[in-house]
Structures are given as C-alpha cells and as structure tokens.
Amino acid sequence: MAEQELNDWKALAQSITDDDRVRHSPPPMVWDNIQAAIAESEPLPQRPTEDGNVMTAPVAETPSLSVVPEAEDEIVPQEDVIDLSAARERNAPATARKTRRHLILAGAASLLAVVVGLSLFNIDRTPTETLVASVSNETLPEAYDGTATASLELDDAPMLEISFDAALPTDEPVELWLIKPDLSDMRSLGIVQPGDTSWDWPDDLDPNEYSIVDLSIEPNDGDPTHSGRSILRGQLTDM
Amino acid sequence: MTLLATSDLREDDPSLDVDPLESAFAAGDDRALKDAYDQYGSLVYSICRRSVDDAAAADITQEVFIAAWRNRARYDATRGGLGPWLSGITRNKVIDHFRSVSREDRRVDKVKNTPQPAEPTQQALEEVTLRMLLVEALDELPERARNVISMAFFEDLTHVEIAARTGIPLGTVKSDIRRSLDRLRHGLGYIHG
Known part of the structure; x- marks a missing residue:
C-alpha cells in the first residue's frame, strides 16, 4: 500500500472537527415535497391487476396541495414580488418595528415571488365555482410543520374553509388575512382559535381581489397590523 | 481463527461488496429513492446547514433528491458511493443558491443591509463535504x-x-x-x- 495514500487519509481524518460529526434531520415536509415533485413528473406506471386488467392510477377529484415549482424553473416578473411591508406602510403609521420586518420580508422576496407565480387569475367566473388555495410554508420565514389547503365555495353565503395537516403553533396567536395581490389592502379575519376551520367570507370583499390567504404569527403587542411573520400563504384560484 | 479466515476471504470477494441500494437506485427501483433519502437525507441536509440557514437547507435538500432521481442514469457505482454522488450534487446546489441570492441582492437593493451568510468558497465546501463523508464512511x-x-x-x-x-x-x-x-x-x- 502506498505510504503516501495512508498519510493523506490520516491528514484528512485528523482534520475532522466536532461540527463534521453533527447530523440534523431534514424537516418532514422535505420528503413530502420530493415525493410530490417526482409523482408529478413521473406518473405511476399502469400496473396490471390480479385479473390481468390494467388499472390506472386514481385521479384526485378535489385538488390537493400543489408543490411550489423549483425556483430556477419559474420566471416571475420582479413586480410580482410580495412585500407585505409595503402594504403595511400604507395601512399603518411608521413604527420602530417596521424596519426589522421590512428586512425579513425583503430577504425572503425571491422565494415569495415563486408562491405568487403559482396561479393566474381568471375573472370569467360563474358564481358557484370553488376557489382553492394551496398553502405551503416552505418559502416563508417562520416555521410551520405542515401544509394546508383552503377552499371557498362561491354561493350566497361564501365560507372559506382551511384544512391543516399539522397543528398551528400555539405559543403565539396566529391571525388569518385576506390580501390583495398588489398589496394595496388586506383584511384580517381574526385570530385563529384551536379547531377553527371555516370562516364567513366578508360580504364586502371580492374574492377576485382579495385572493391571497395568509396566516401570520401576531404577538400580543397592541399593533393590529400584519407582523410580517407569515407561516402559511397561498393564492385562491379557479379549481 | 478458521472462521475469521473464511469471513476474510468472503469480504475479499468484490461481488459481495456491491451495495444493493446503489444498484437499485441506478436501476430506478421506486423504493430506492426513499431508501436513499432515509440513508443520506440527513447527510445532505447537514452539509447544507454548514453554509445556509435551515429553510434554505430544506429547499436545497429537496432539490438534490429530485435532481438525483431525475439524473439517476448518470450515477455510476464504480466511481463512488451514492453518498458522495449526492454530496457532489449538494455542493453544486449550494453554490447555485448563493449565486441566486446574490442576483436577488442586486435586484432588490433593499436587502443590502440584511446580514447574509457568507458564501463559502468551492474549496471550503469541498473540504467540509469530504470530512463529513469520511465520518460516514468510517462509521459504516x-x-x-x-x-x-x-x-x-x-x-x-x-x-x-x-x-x-x-x-x-x-x-x-x-x-x-x-x-x-x-x-x-x-x-x-x-x-x-
């Protein structure tokens, strides 16, 4: 055996630090997203059933969570970037806290753009259609260990329904918002209570306009405006 | 002693040294991706965490396994294990990540004052990756x-x-x-x- 090779291995081994031994487990959503992305690009092959017939993969009747496309595949015009702090400036007087939030959101801007790019809006809508928001946390600055799907039935008394696949954080209040994509306005539907899954859609809001559903962590600090700490967000779009 | 010698001989047979996961992955066996993720997900994620925050590490880990699966035909077990192959993809994705962040910094000059993690040099990334792979290889x-x-x-x-x-x-x-x-x-x- 070459003495030199053994010495090279020794040098590398002796340079191992404690940090090199640390392993972190990726959050569970990583595997979920990988699976979803693979399933989308490679539909399951048709498999013969026991009686020899071909069985096709079941087609979901209702839309489920869609995966945010890979950033590099998505071309999003810069003006689509959501910067909640901009809306906040219009809605609220300046506060010392704003600067910090502004930076957090600006830092996430490239990622948020992808979420906006998820869906295009069709204004030719008949009154009974359902709007579906796919809400994913993977690009937002605060952690929520799951995903959620929202739907809105456009009938006489529209209800926004959201199903969560994991518990919301409980240490700080979580607030539900409806936001215009151009951020010119937003409306709070209030603090989400444990077990809440449906909300009356405000009569005076057009779902075509307030199409972004957003959940944010709102500390009890007396400031009624959006904190900028979104944990879930999605855009209502035609089913 | 006899037993030891027998097992030594068997270990010397290179055909017994083929990792079934590596061949299943290259063959596109649909369970192999999950197995590969179970075995190397935390390695990939931990390599990312050395350079980027946990949210970016999660995104990159996801991209690595998706890219690896789509490019599985390029994996060649004679050139190395699945761990180093995935780690090589990880290194490239981490570099891509910093490039896109710096592009975004130029476009959105608002973030100028936001502290960003320093971009590691390619060599530094490679050294960290090698040491982390050596930890794995020694453990195995x-x-x-x-x-x-x-x-x-x-x-x-x-x-x-x-x-x-x-x-x-x-x-x-x-x-x-x-x-x-x-x-x-x-x-x-x-x-x-």
Whole structure:
C-alpha cells in the first residue's frame, strides 16, 4: 500500500472537527415535497391487476396541495414580488418595528415571488365555482410543520374553509388575512382559535381581489397590523 | 481463527461488496429513492446547514433528491458511493443558491443591509463535504476494521503496533486496513481526488 495514500487519509481524518460529526434531520415536509415533485413528473406506471386488467392510477377529484415549482424553473416578473411591508406602510403609521420586518420580508422576496407565480387569475367566473388555495410554508420565514389547503365555495353565503395537516403553533396567536395581490389592502379575519376551520367570507370583499390567504404569527403587542411573520400563504384560484 | 479466515476471504470477494441500494437506485427501483433519502437525507441536509440557514437547507435538500432521481442514469457505482454522488450534487446546489441570492441582492437593493451568510468558497465546501463523508464512511466500517483504522489514523500507530496492542494477527491488521481504505475510497469517490 502506498505510504503516501495512508498519510493523506490520516491528514484528512485528523482534520475532522466536532461540527463534521453533527447530523440534523431534514424537516418532514422535505420528503413530502420530493415525493410530490417526482409523482408529478413521473406518473405511476399502469400496473396490471390480479385479473390481468390494467388499472390506472386514481385521479384526485378535489385538488390537493400543489408543490411550489423549483425556483430556477419559474420566471416571475420582479413586480410580482410580495412585500407585505409595503402594504403595511400604507395601512399603518411608521413604527420602530417596521424596519426589522421590512428586512425579513425583503430577504425572503425571491422565494415569495415563486408562491405568487403559482396561479393566474381568471375573472370569467360563474358564481358557484370553488376557489382553492394551496398553502405551503416552505418559502416563508417562520416555521410551520405542515401544509394546508383552503377552499371557498362561491354561493350566497361564501365560507372559506382551511384544512391543516399539522397543528398551528400555539405559543403565539396566529391571525388569518385576506390580501390583495398588489398589496394595496388586506383584511384580517381574526385570530385563529384551536379547531377553527371555516370562516364567513366578508360580504364586502371580492374574492377576485382579495385572493391571497395568509396566516401570520401576531404577538400580543397592541399593533393590529400584519407582523410580517407569515407561516402559511397561498393564492385562491379557479379549481 | 478458521472462521475469521473464511469471513476474510468472503469480504475479499468484490461481488459481495456491491451495495444493493446503489444498484437499485441506478436501476430506478421506486423504493430506492426513499431508501436513499432515509440513508443520506440527513447527510445532505447537514452539509447544507454548514453554509445556509435551515429553510434554505430544506429547499436545497429537496432539490438534490429530485435532481438525483431525475439524473439517476448518470450515477455510476464504480466511481463512488451514492453518498458522495449526492454530496457532489449538494455542493453544486449550494453554490447555485448563493449565486441566486446574490442576483436577488442586486435586484432588490433593499436587502443590502440584511446580514447574509457568507458564501463559502468551492474549496471550503469541498473540504467540509469530504470530512463529513469520511465520518460516514468510517462509521459504516465493520467494527474491527473501524477500530484498527482508527488506531492508524488517530493514534498514528503502525501495523505492528496495532497488532501488538489488539492481539489481532499482523496479516489481518494489514488486510483490514487495505480493505478499509478501499471502502473509504468508495465512500468518498466522486469527490475525493
């Protein structure tokens, strides 16, 4: 055996630090997203059933969570970037806290753009259609260990329904918002209570306009405006 | 002693050294992706965490496995293990990440004052990756071989000294080290040398 090779291995081994031994487990959503992305690009092959017939993969009747496309595949015009702090400036007087939030959101801007790019809006809508928001946390600055799907039935008394696949954080209040994509306005539907899954859609809001559903962590600090700490967000779009 | 010699011979048979996961992955077996993720997900994620925050690390880990699966036909087990192959993809994705962040910084000048993690050099990334892969490869050695190689690496003991300290015959010490280095080369292949 070459003495030199053994010495090279020794040098590398002796340079191992404690940090090199640390392993972190990726959050569970990583595997979920990988699976979803693979399933989308490679539909399951048709498999013969026991009686020899071909069985096709079941087609979901209702839309489920869609995966945010890979950033590099998505071309999003810069003006689509959501910067909640901009809306906040219009809605609220300046506060010392704003600067910090502004930076957090600006830092996430490239990622948020992808979420906006998820869906295009069709204004030719008949009154009974359902709007579906796919809400994913993977690009937002605060952690929520799951995903959620929202739907809105456009009938006489529209209800926004959201199903969560994991518990919301409980240490700080979580607030539900409806936001215009151009951020010119937003409306709070209030603090989400444990077990809440449906909300009356405000009569005076057009779902075509307030199409972004957003959940944010709102500390009890007396400031009624959006904190900028979104944990879930999605855009209502035609089913 | 006879048993030991028999097992040594078997370990010398290269056909017994093929990792079933590596061949299943290359063949596109649909369970192999999950197995690969279970085995290497935390390695990939932990390599990312050395350079980026946990949210970016999660995104990159996801991209790595999706890219790896789509490009699985390019994986060649004779050039190294799945771990180093995935680590090579990880390194490239981490570099891409910093490039896109810096593009975004230029576009959105608002974030100028936001502290961003420093971009690691390609060499620094490679060194971290190699050391982390070596940790994995050493952990995966059979116990006796791992003890022997650890004495050679970390205590600078010679073969004779290891044999004397452990009571393992000198020939066995030598073959343990030789075989261990073969495995380390595989465990760091694609990236090492």
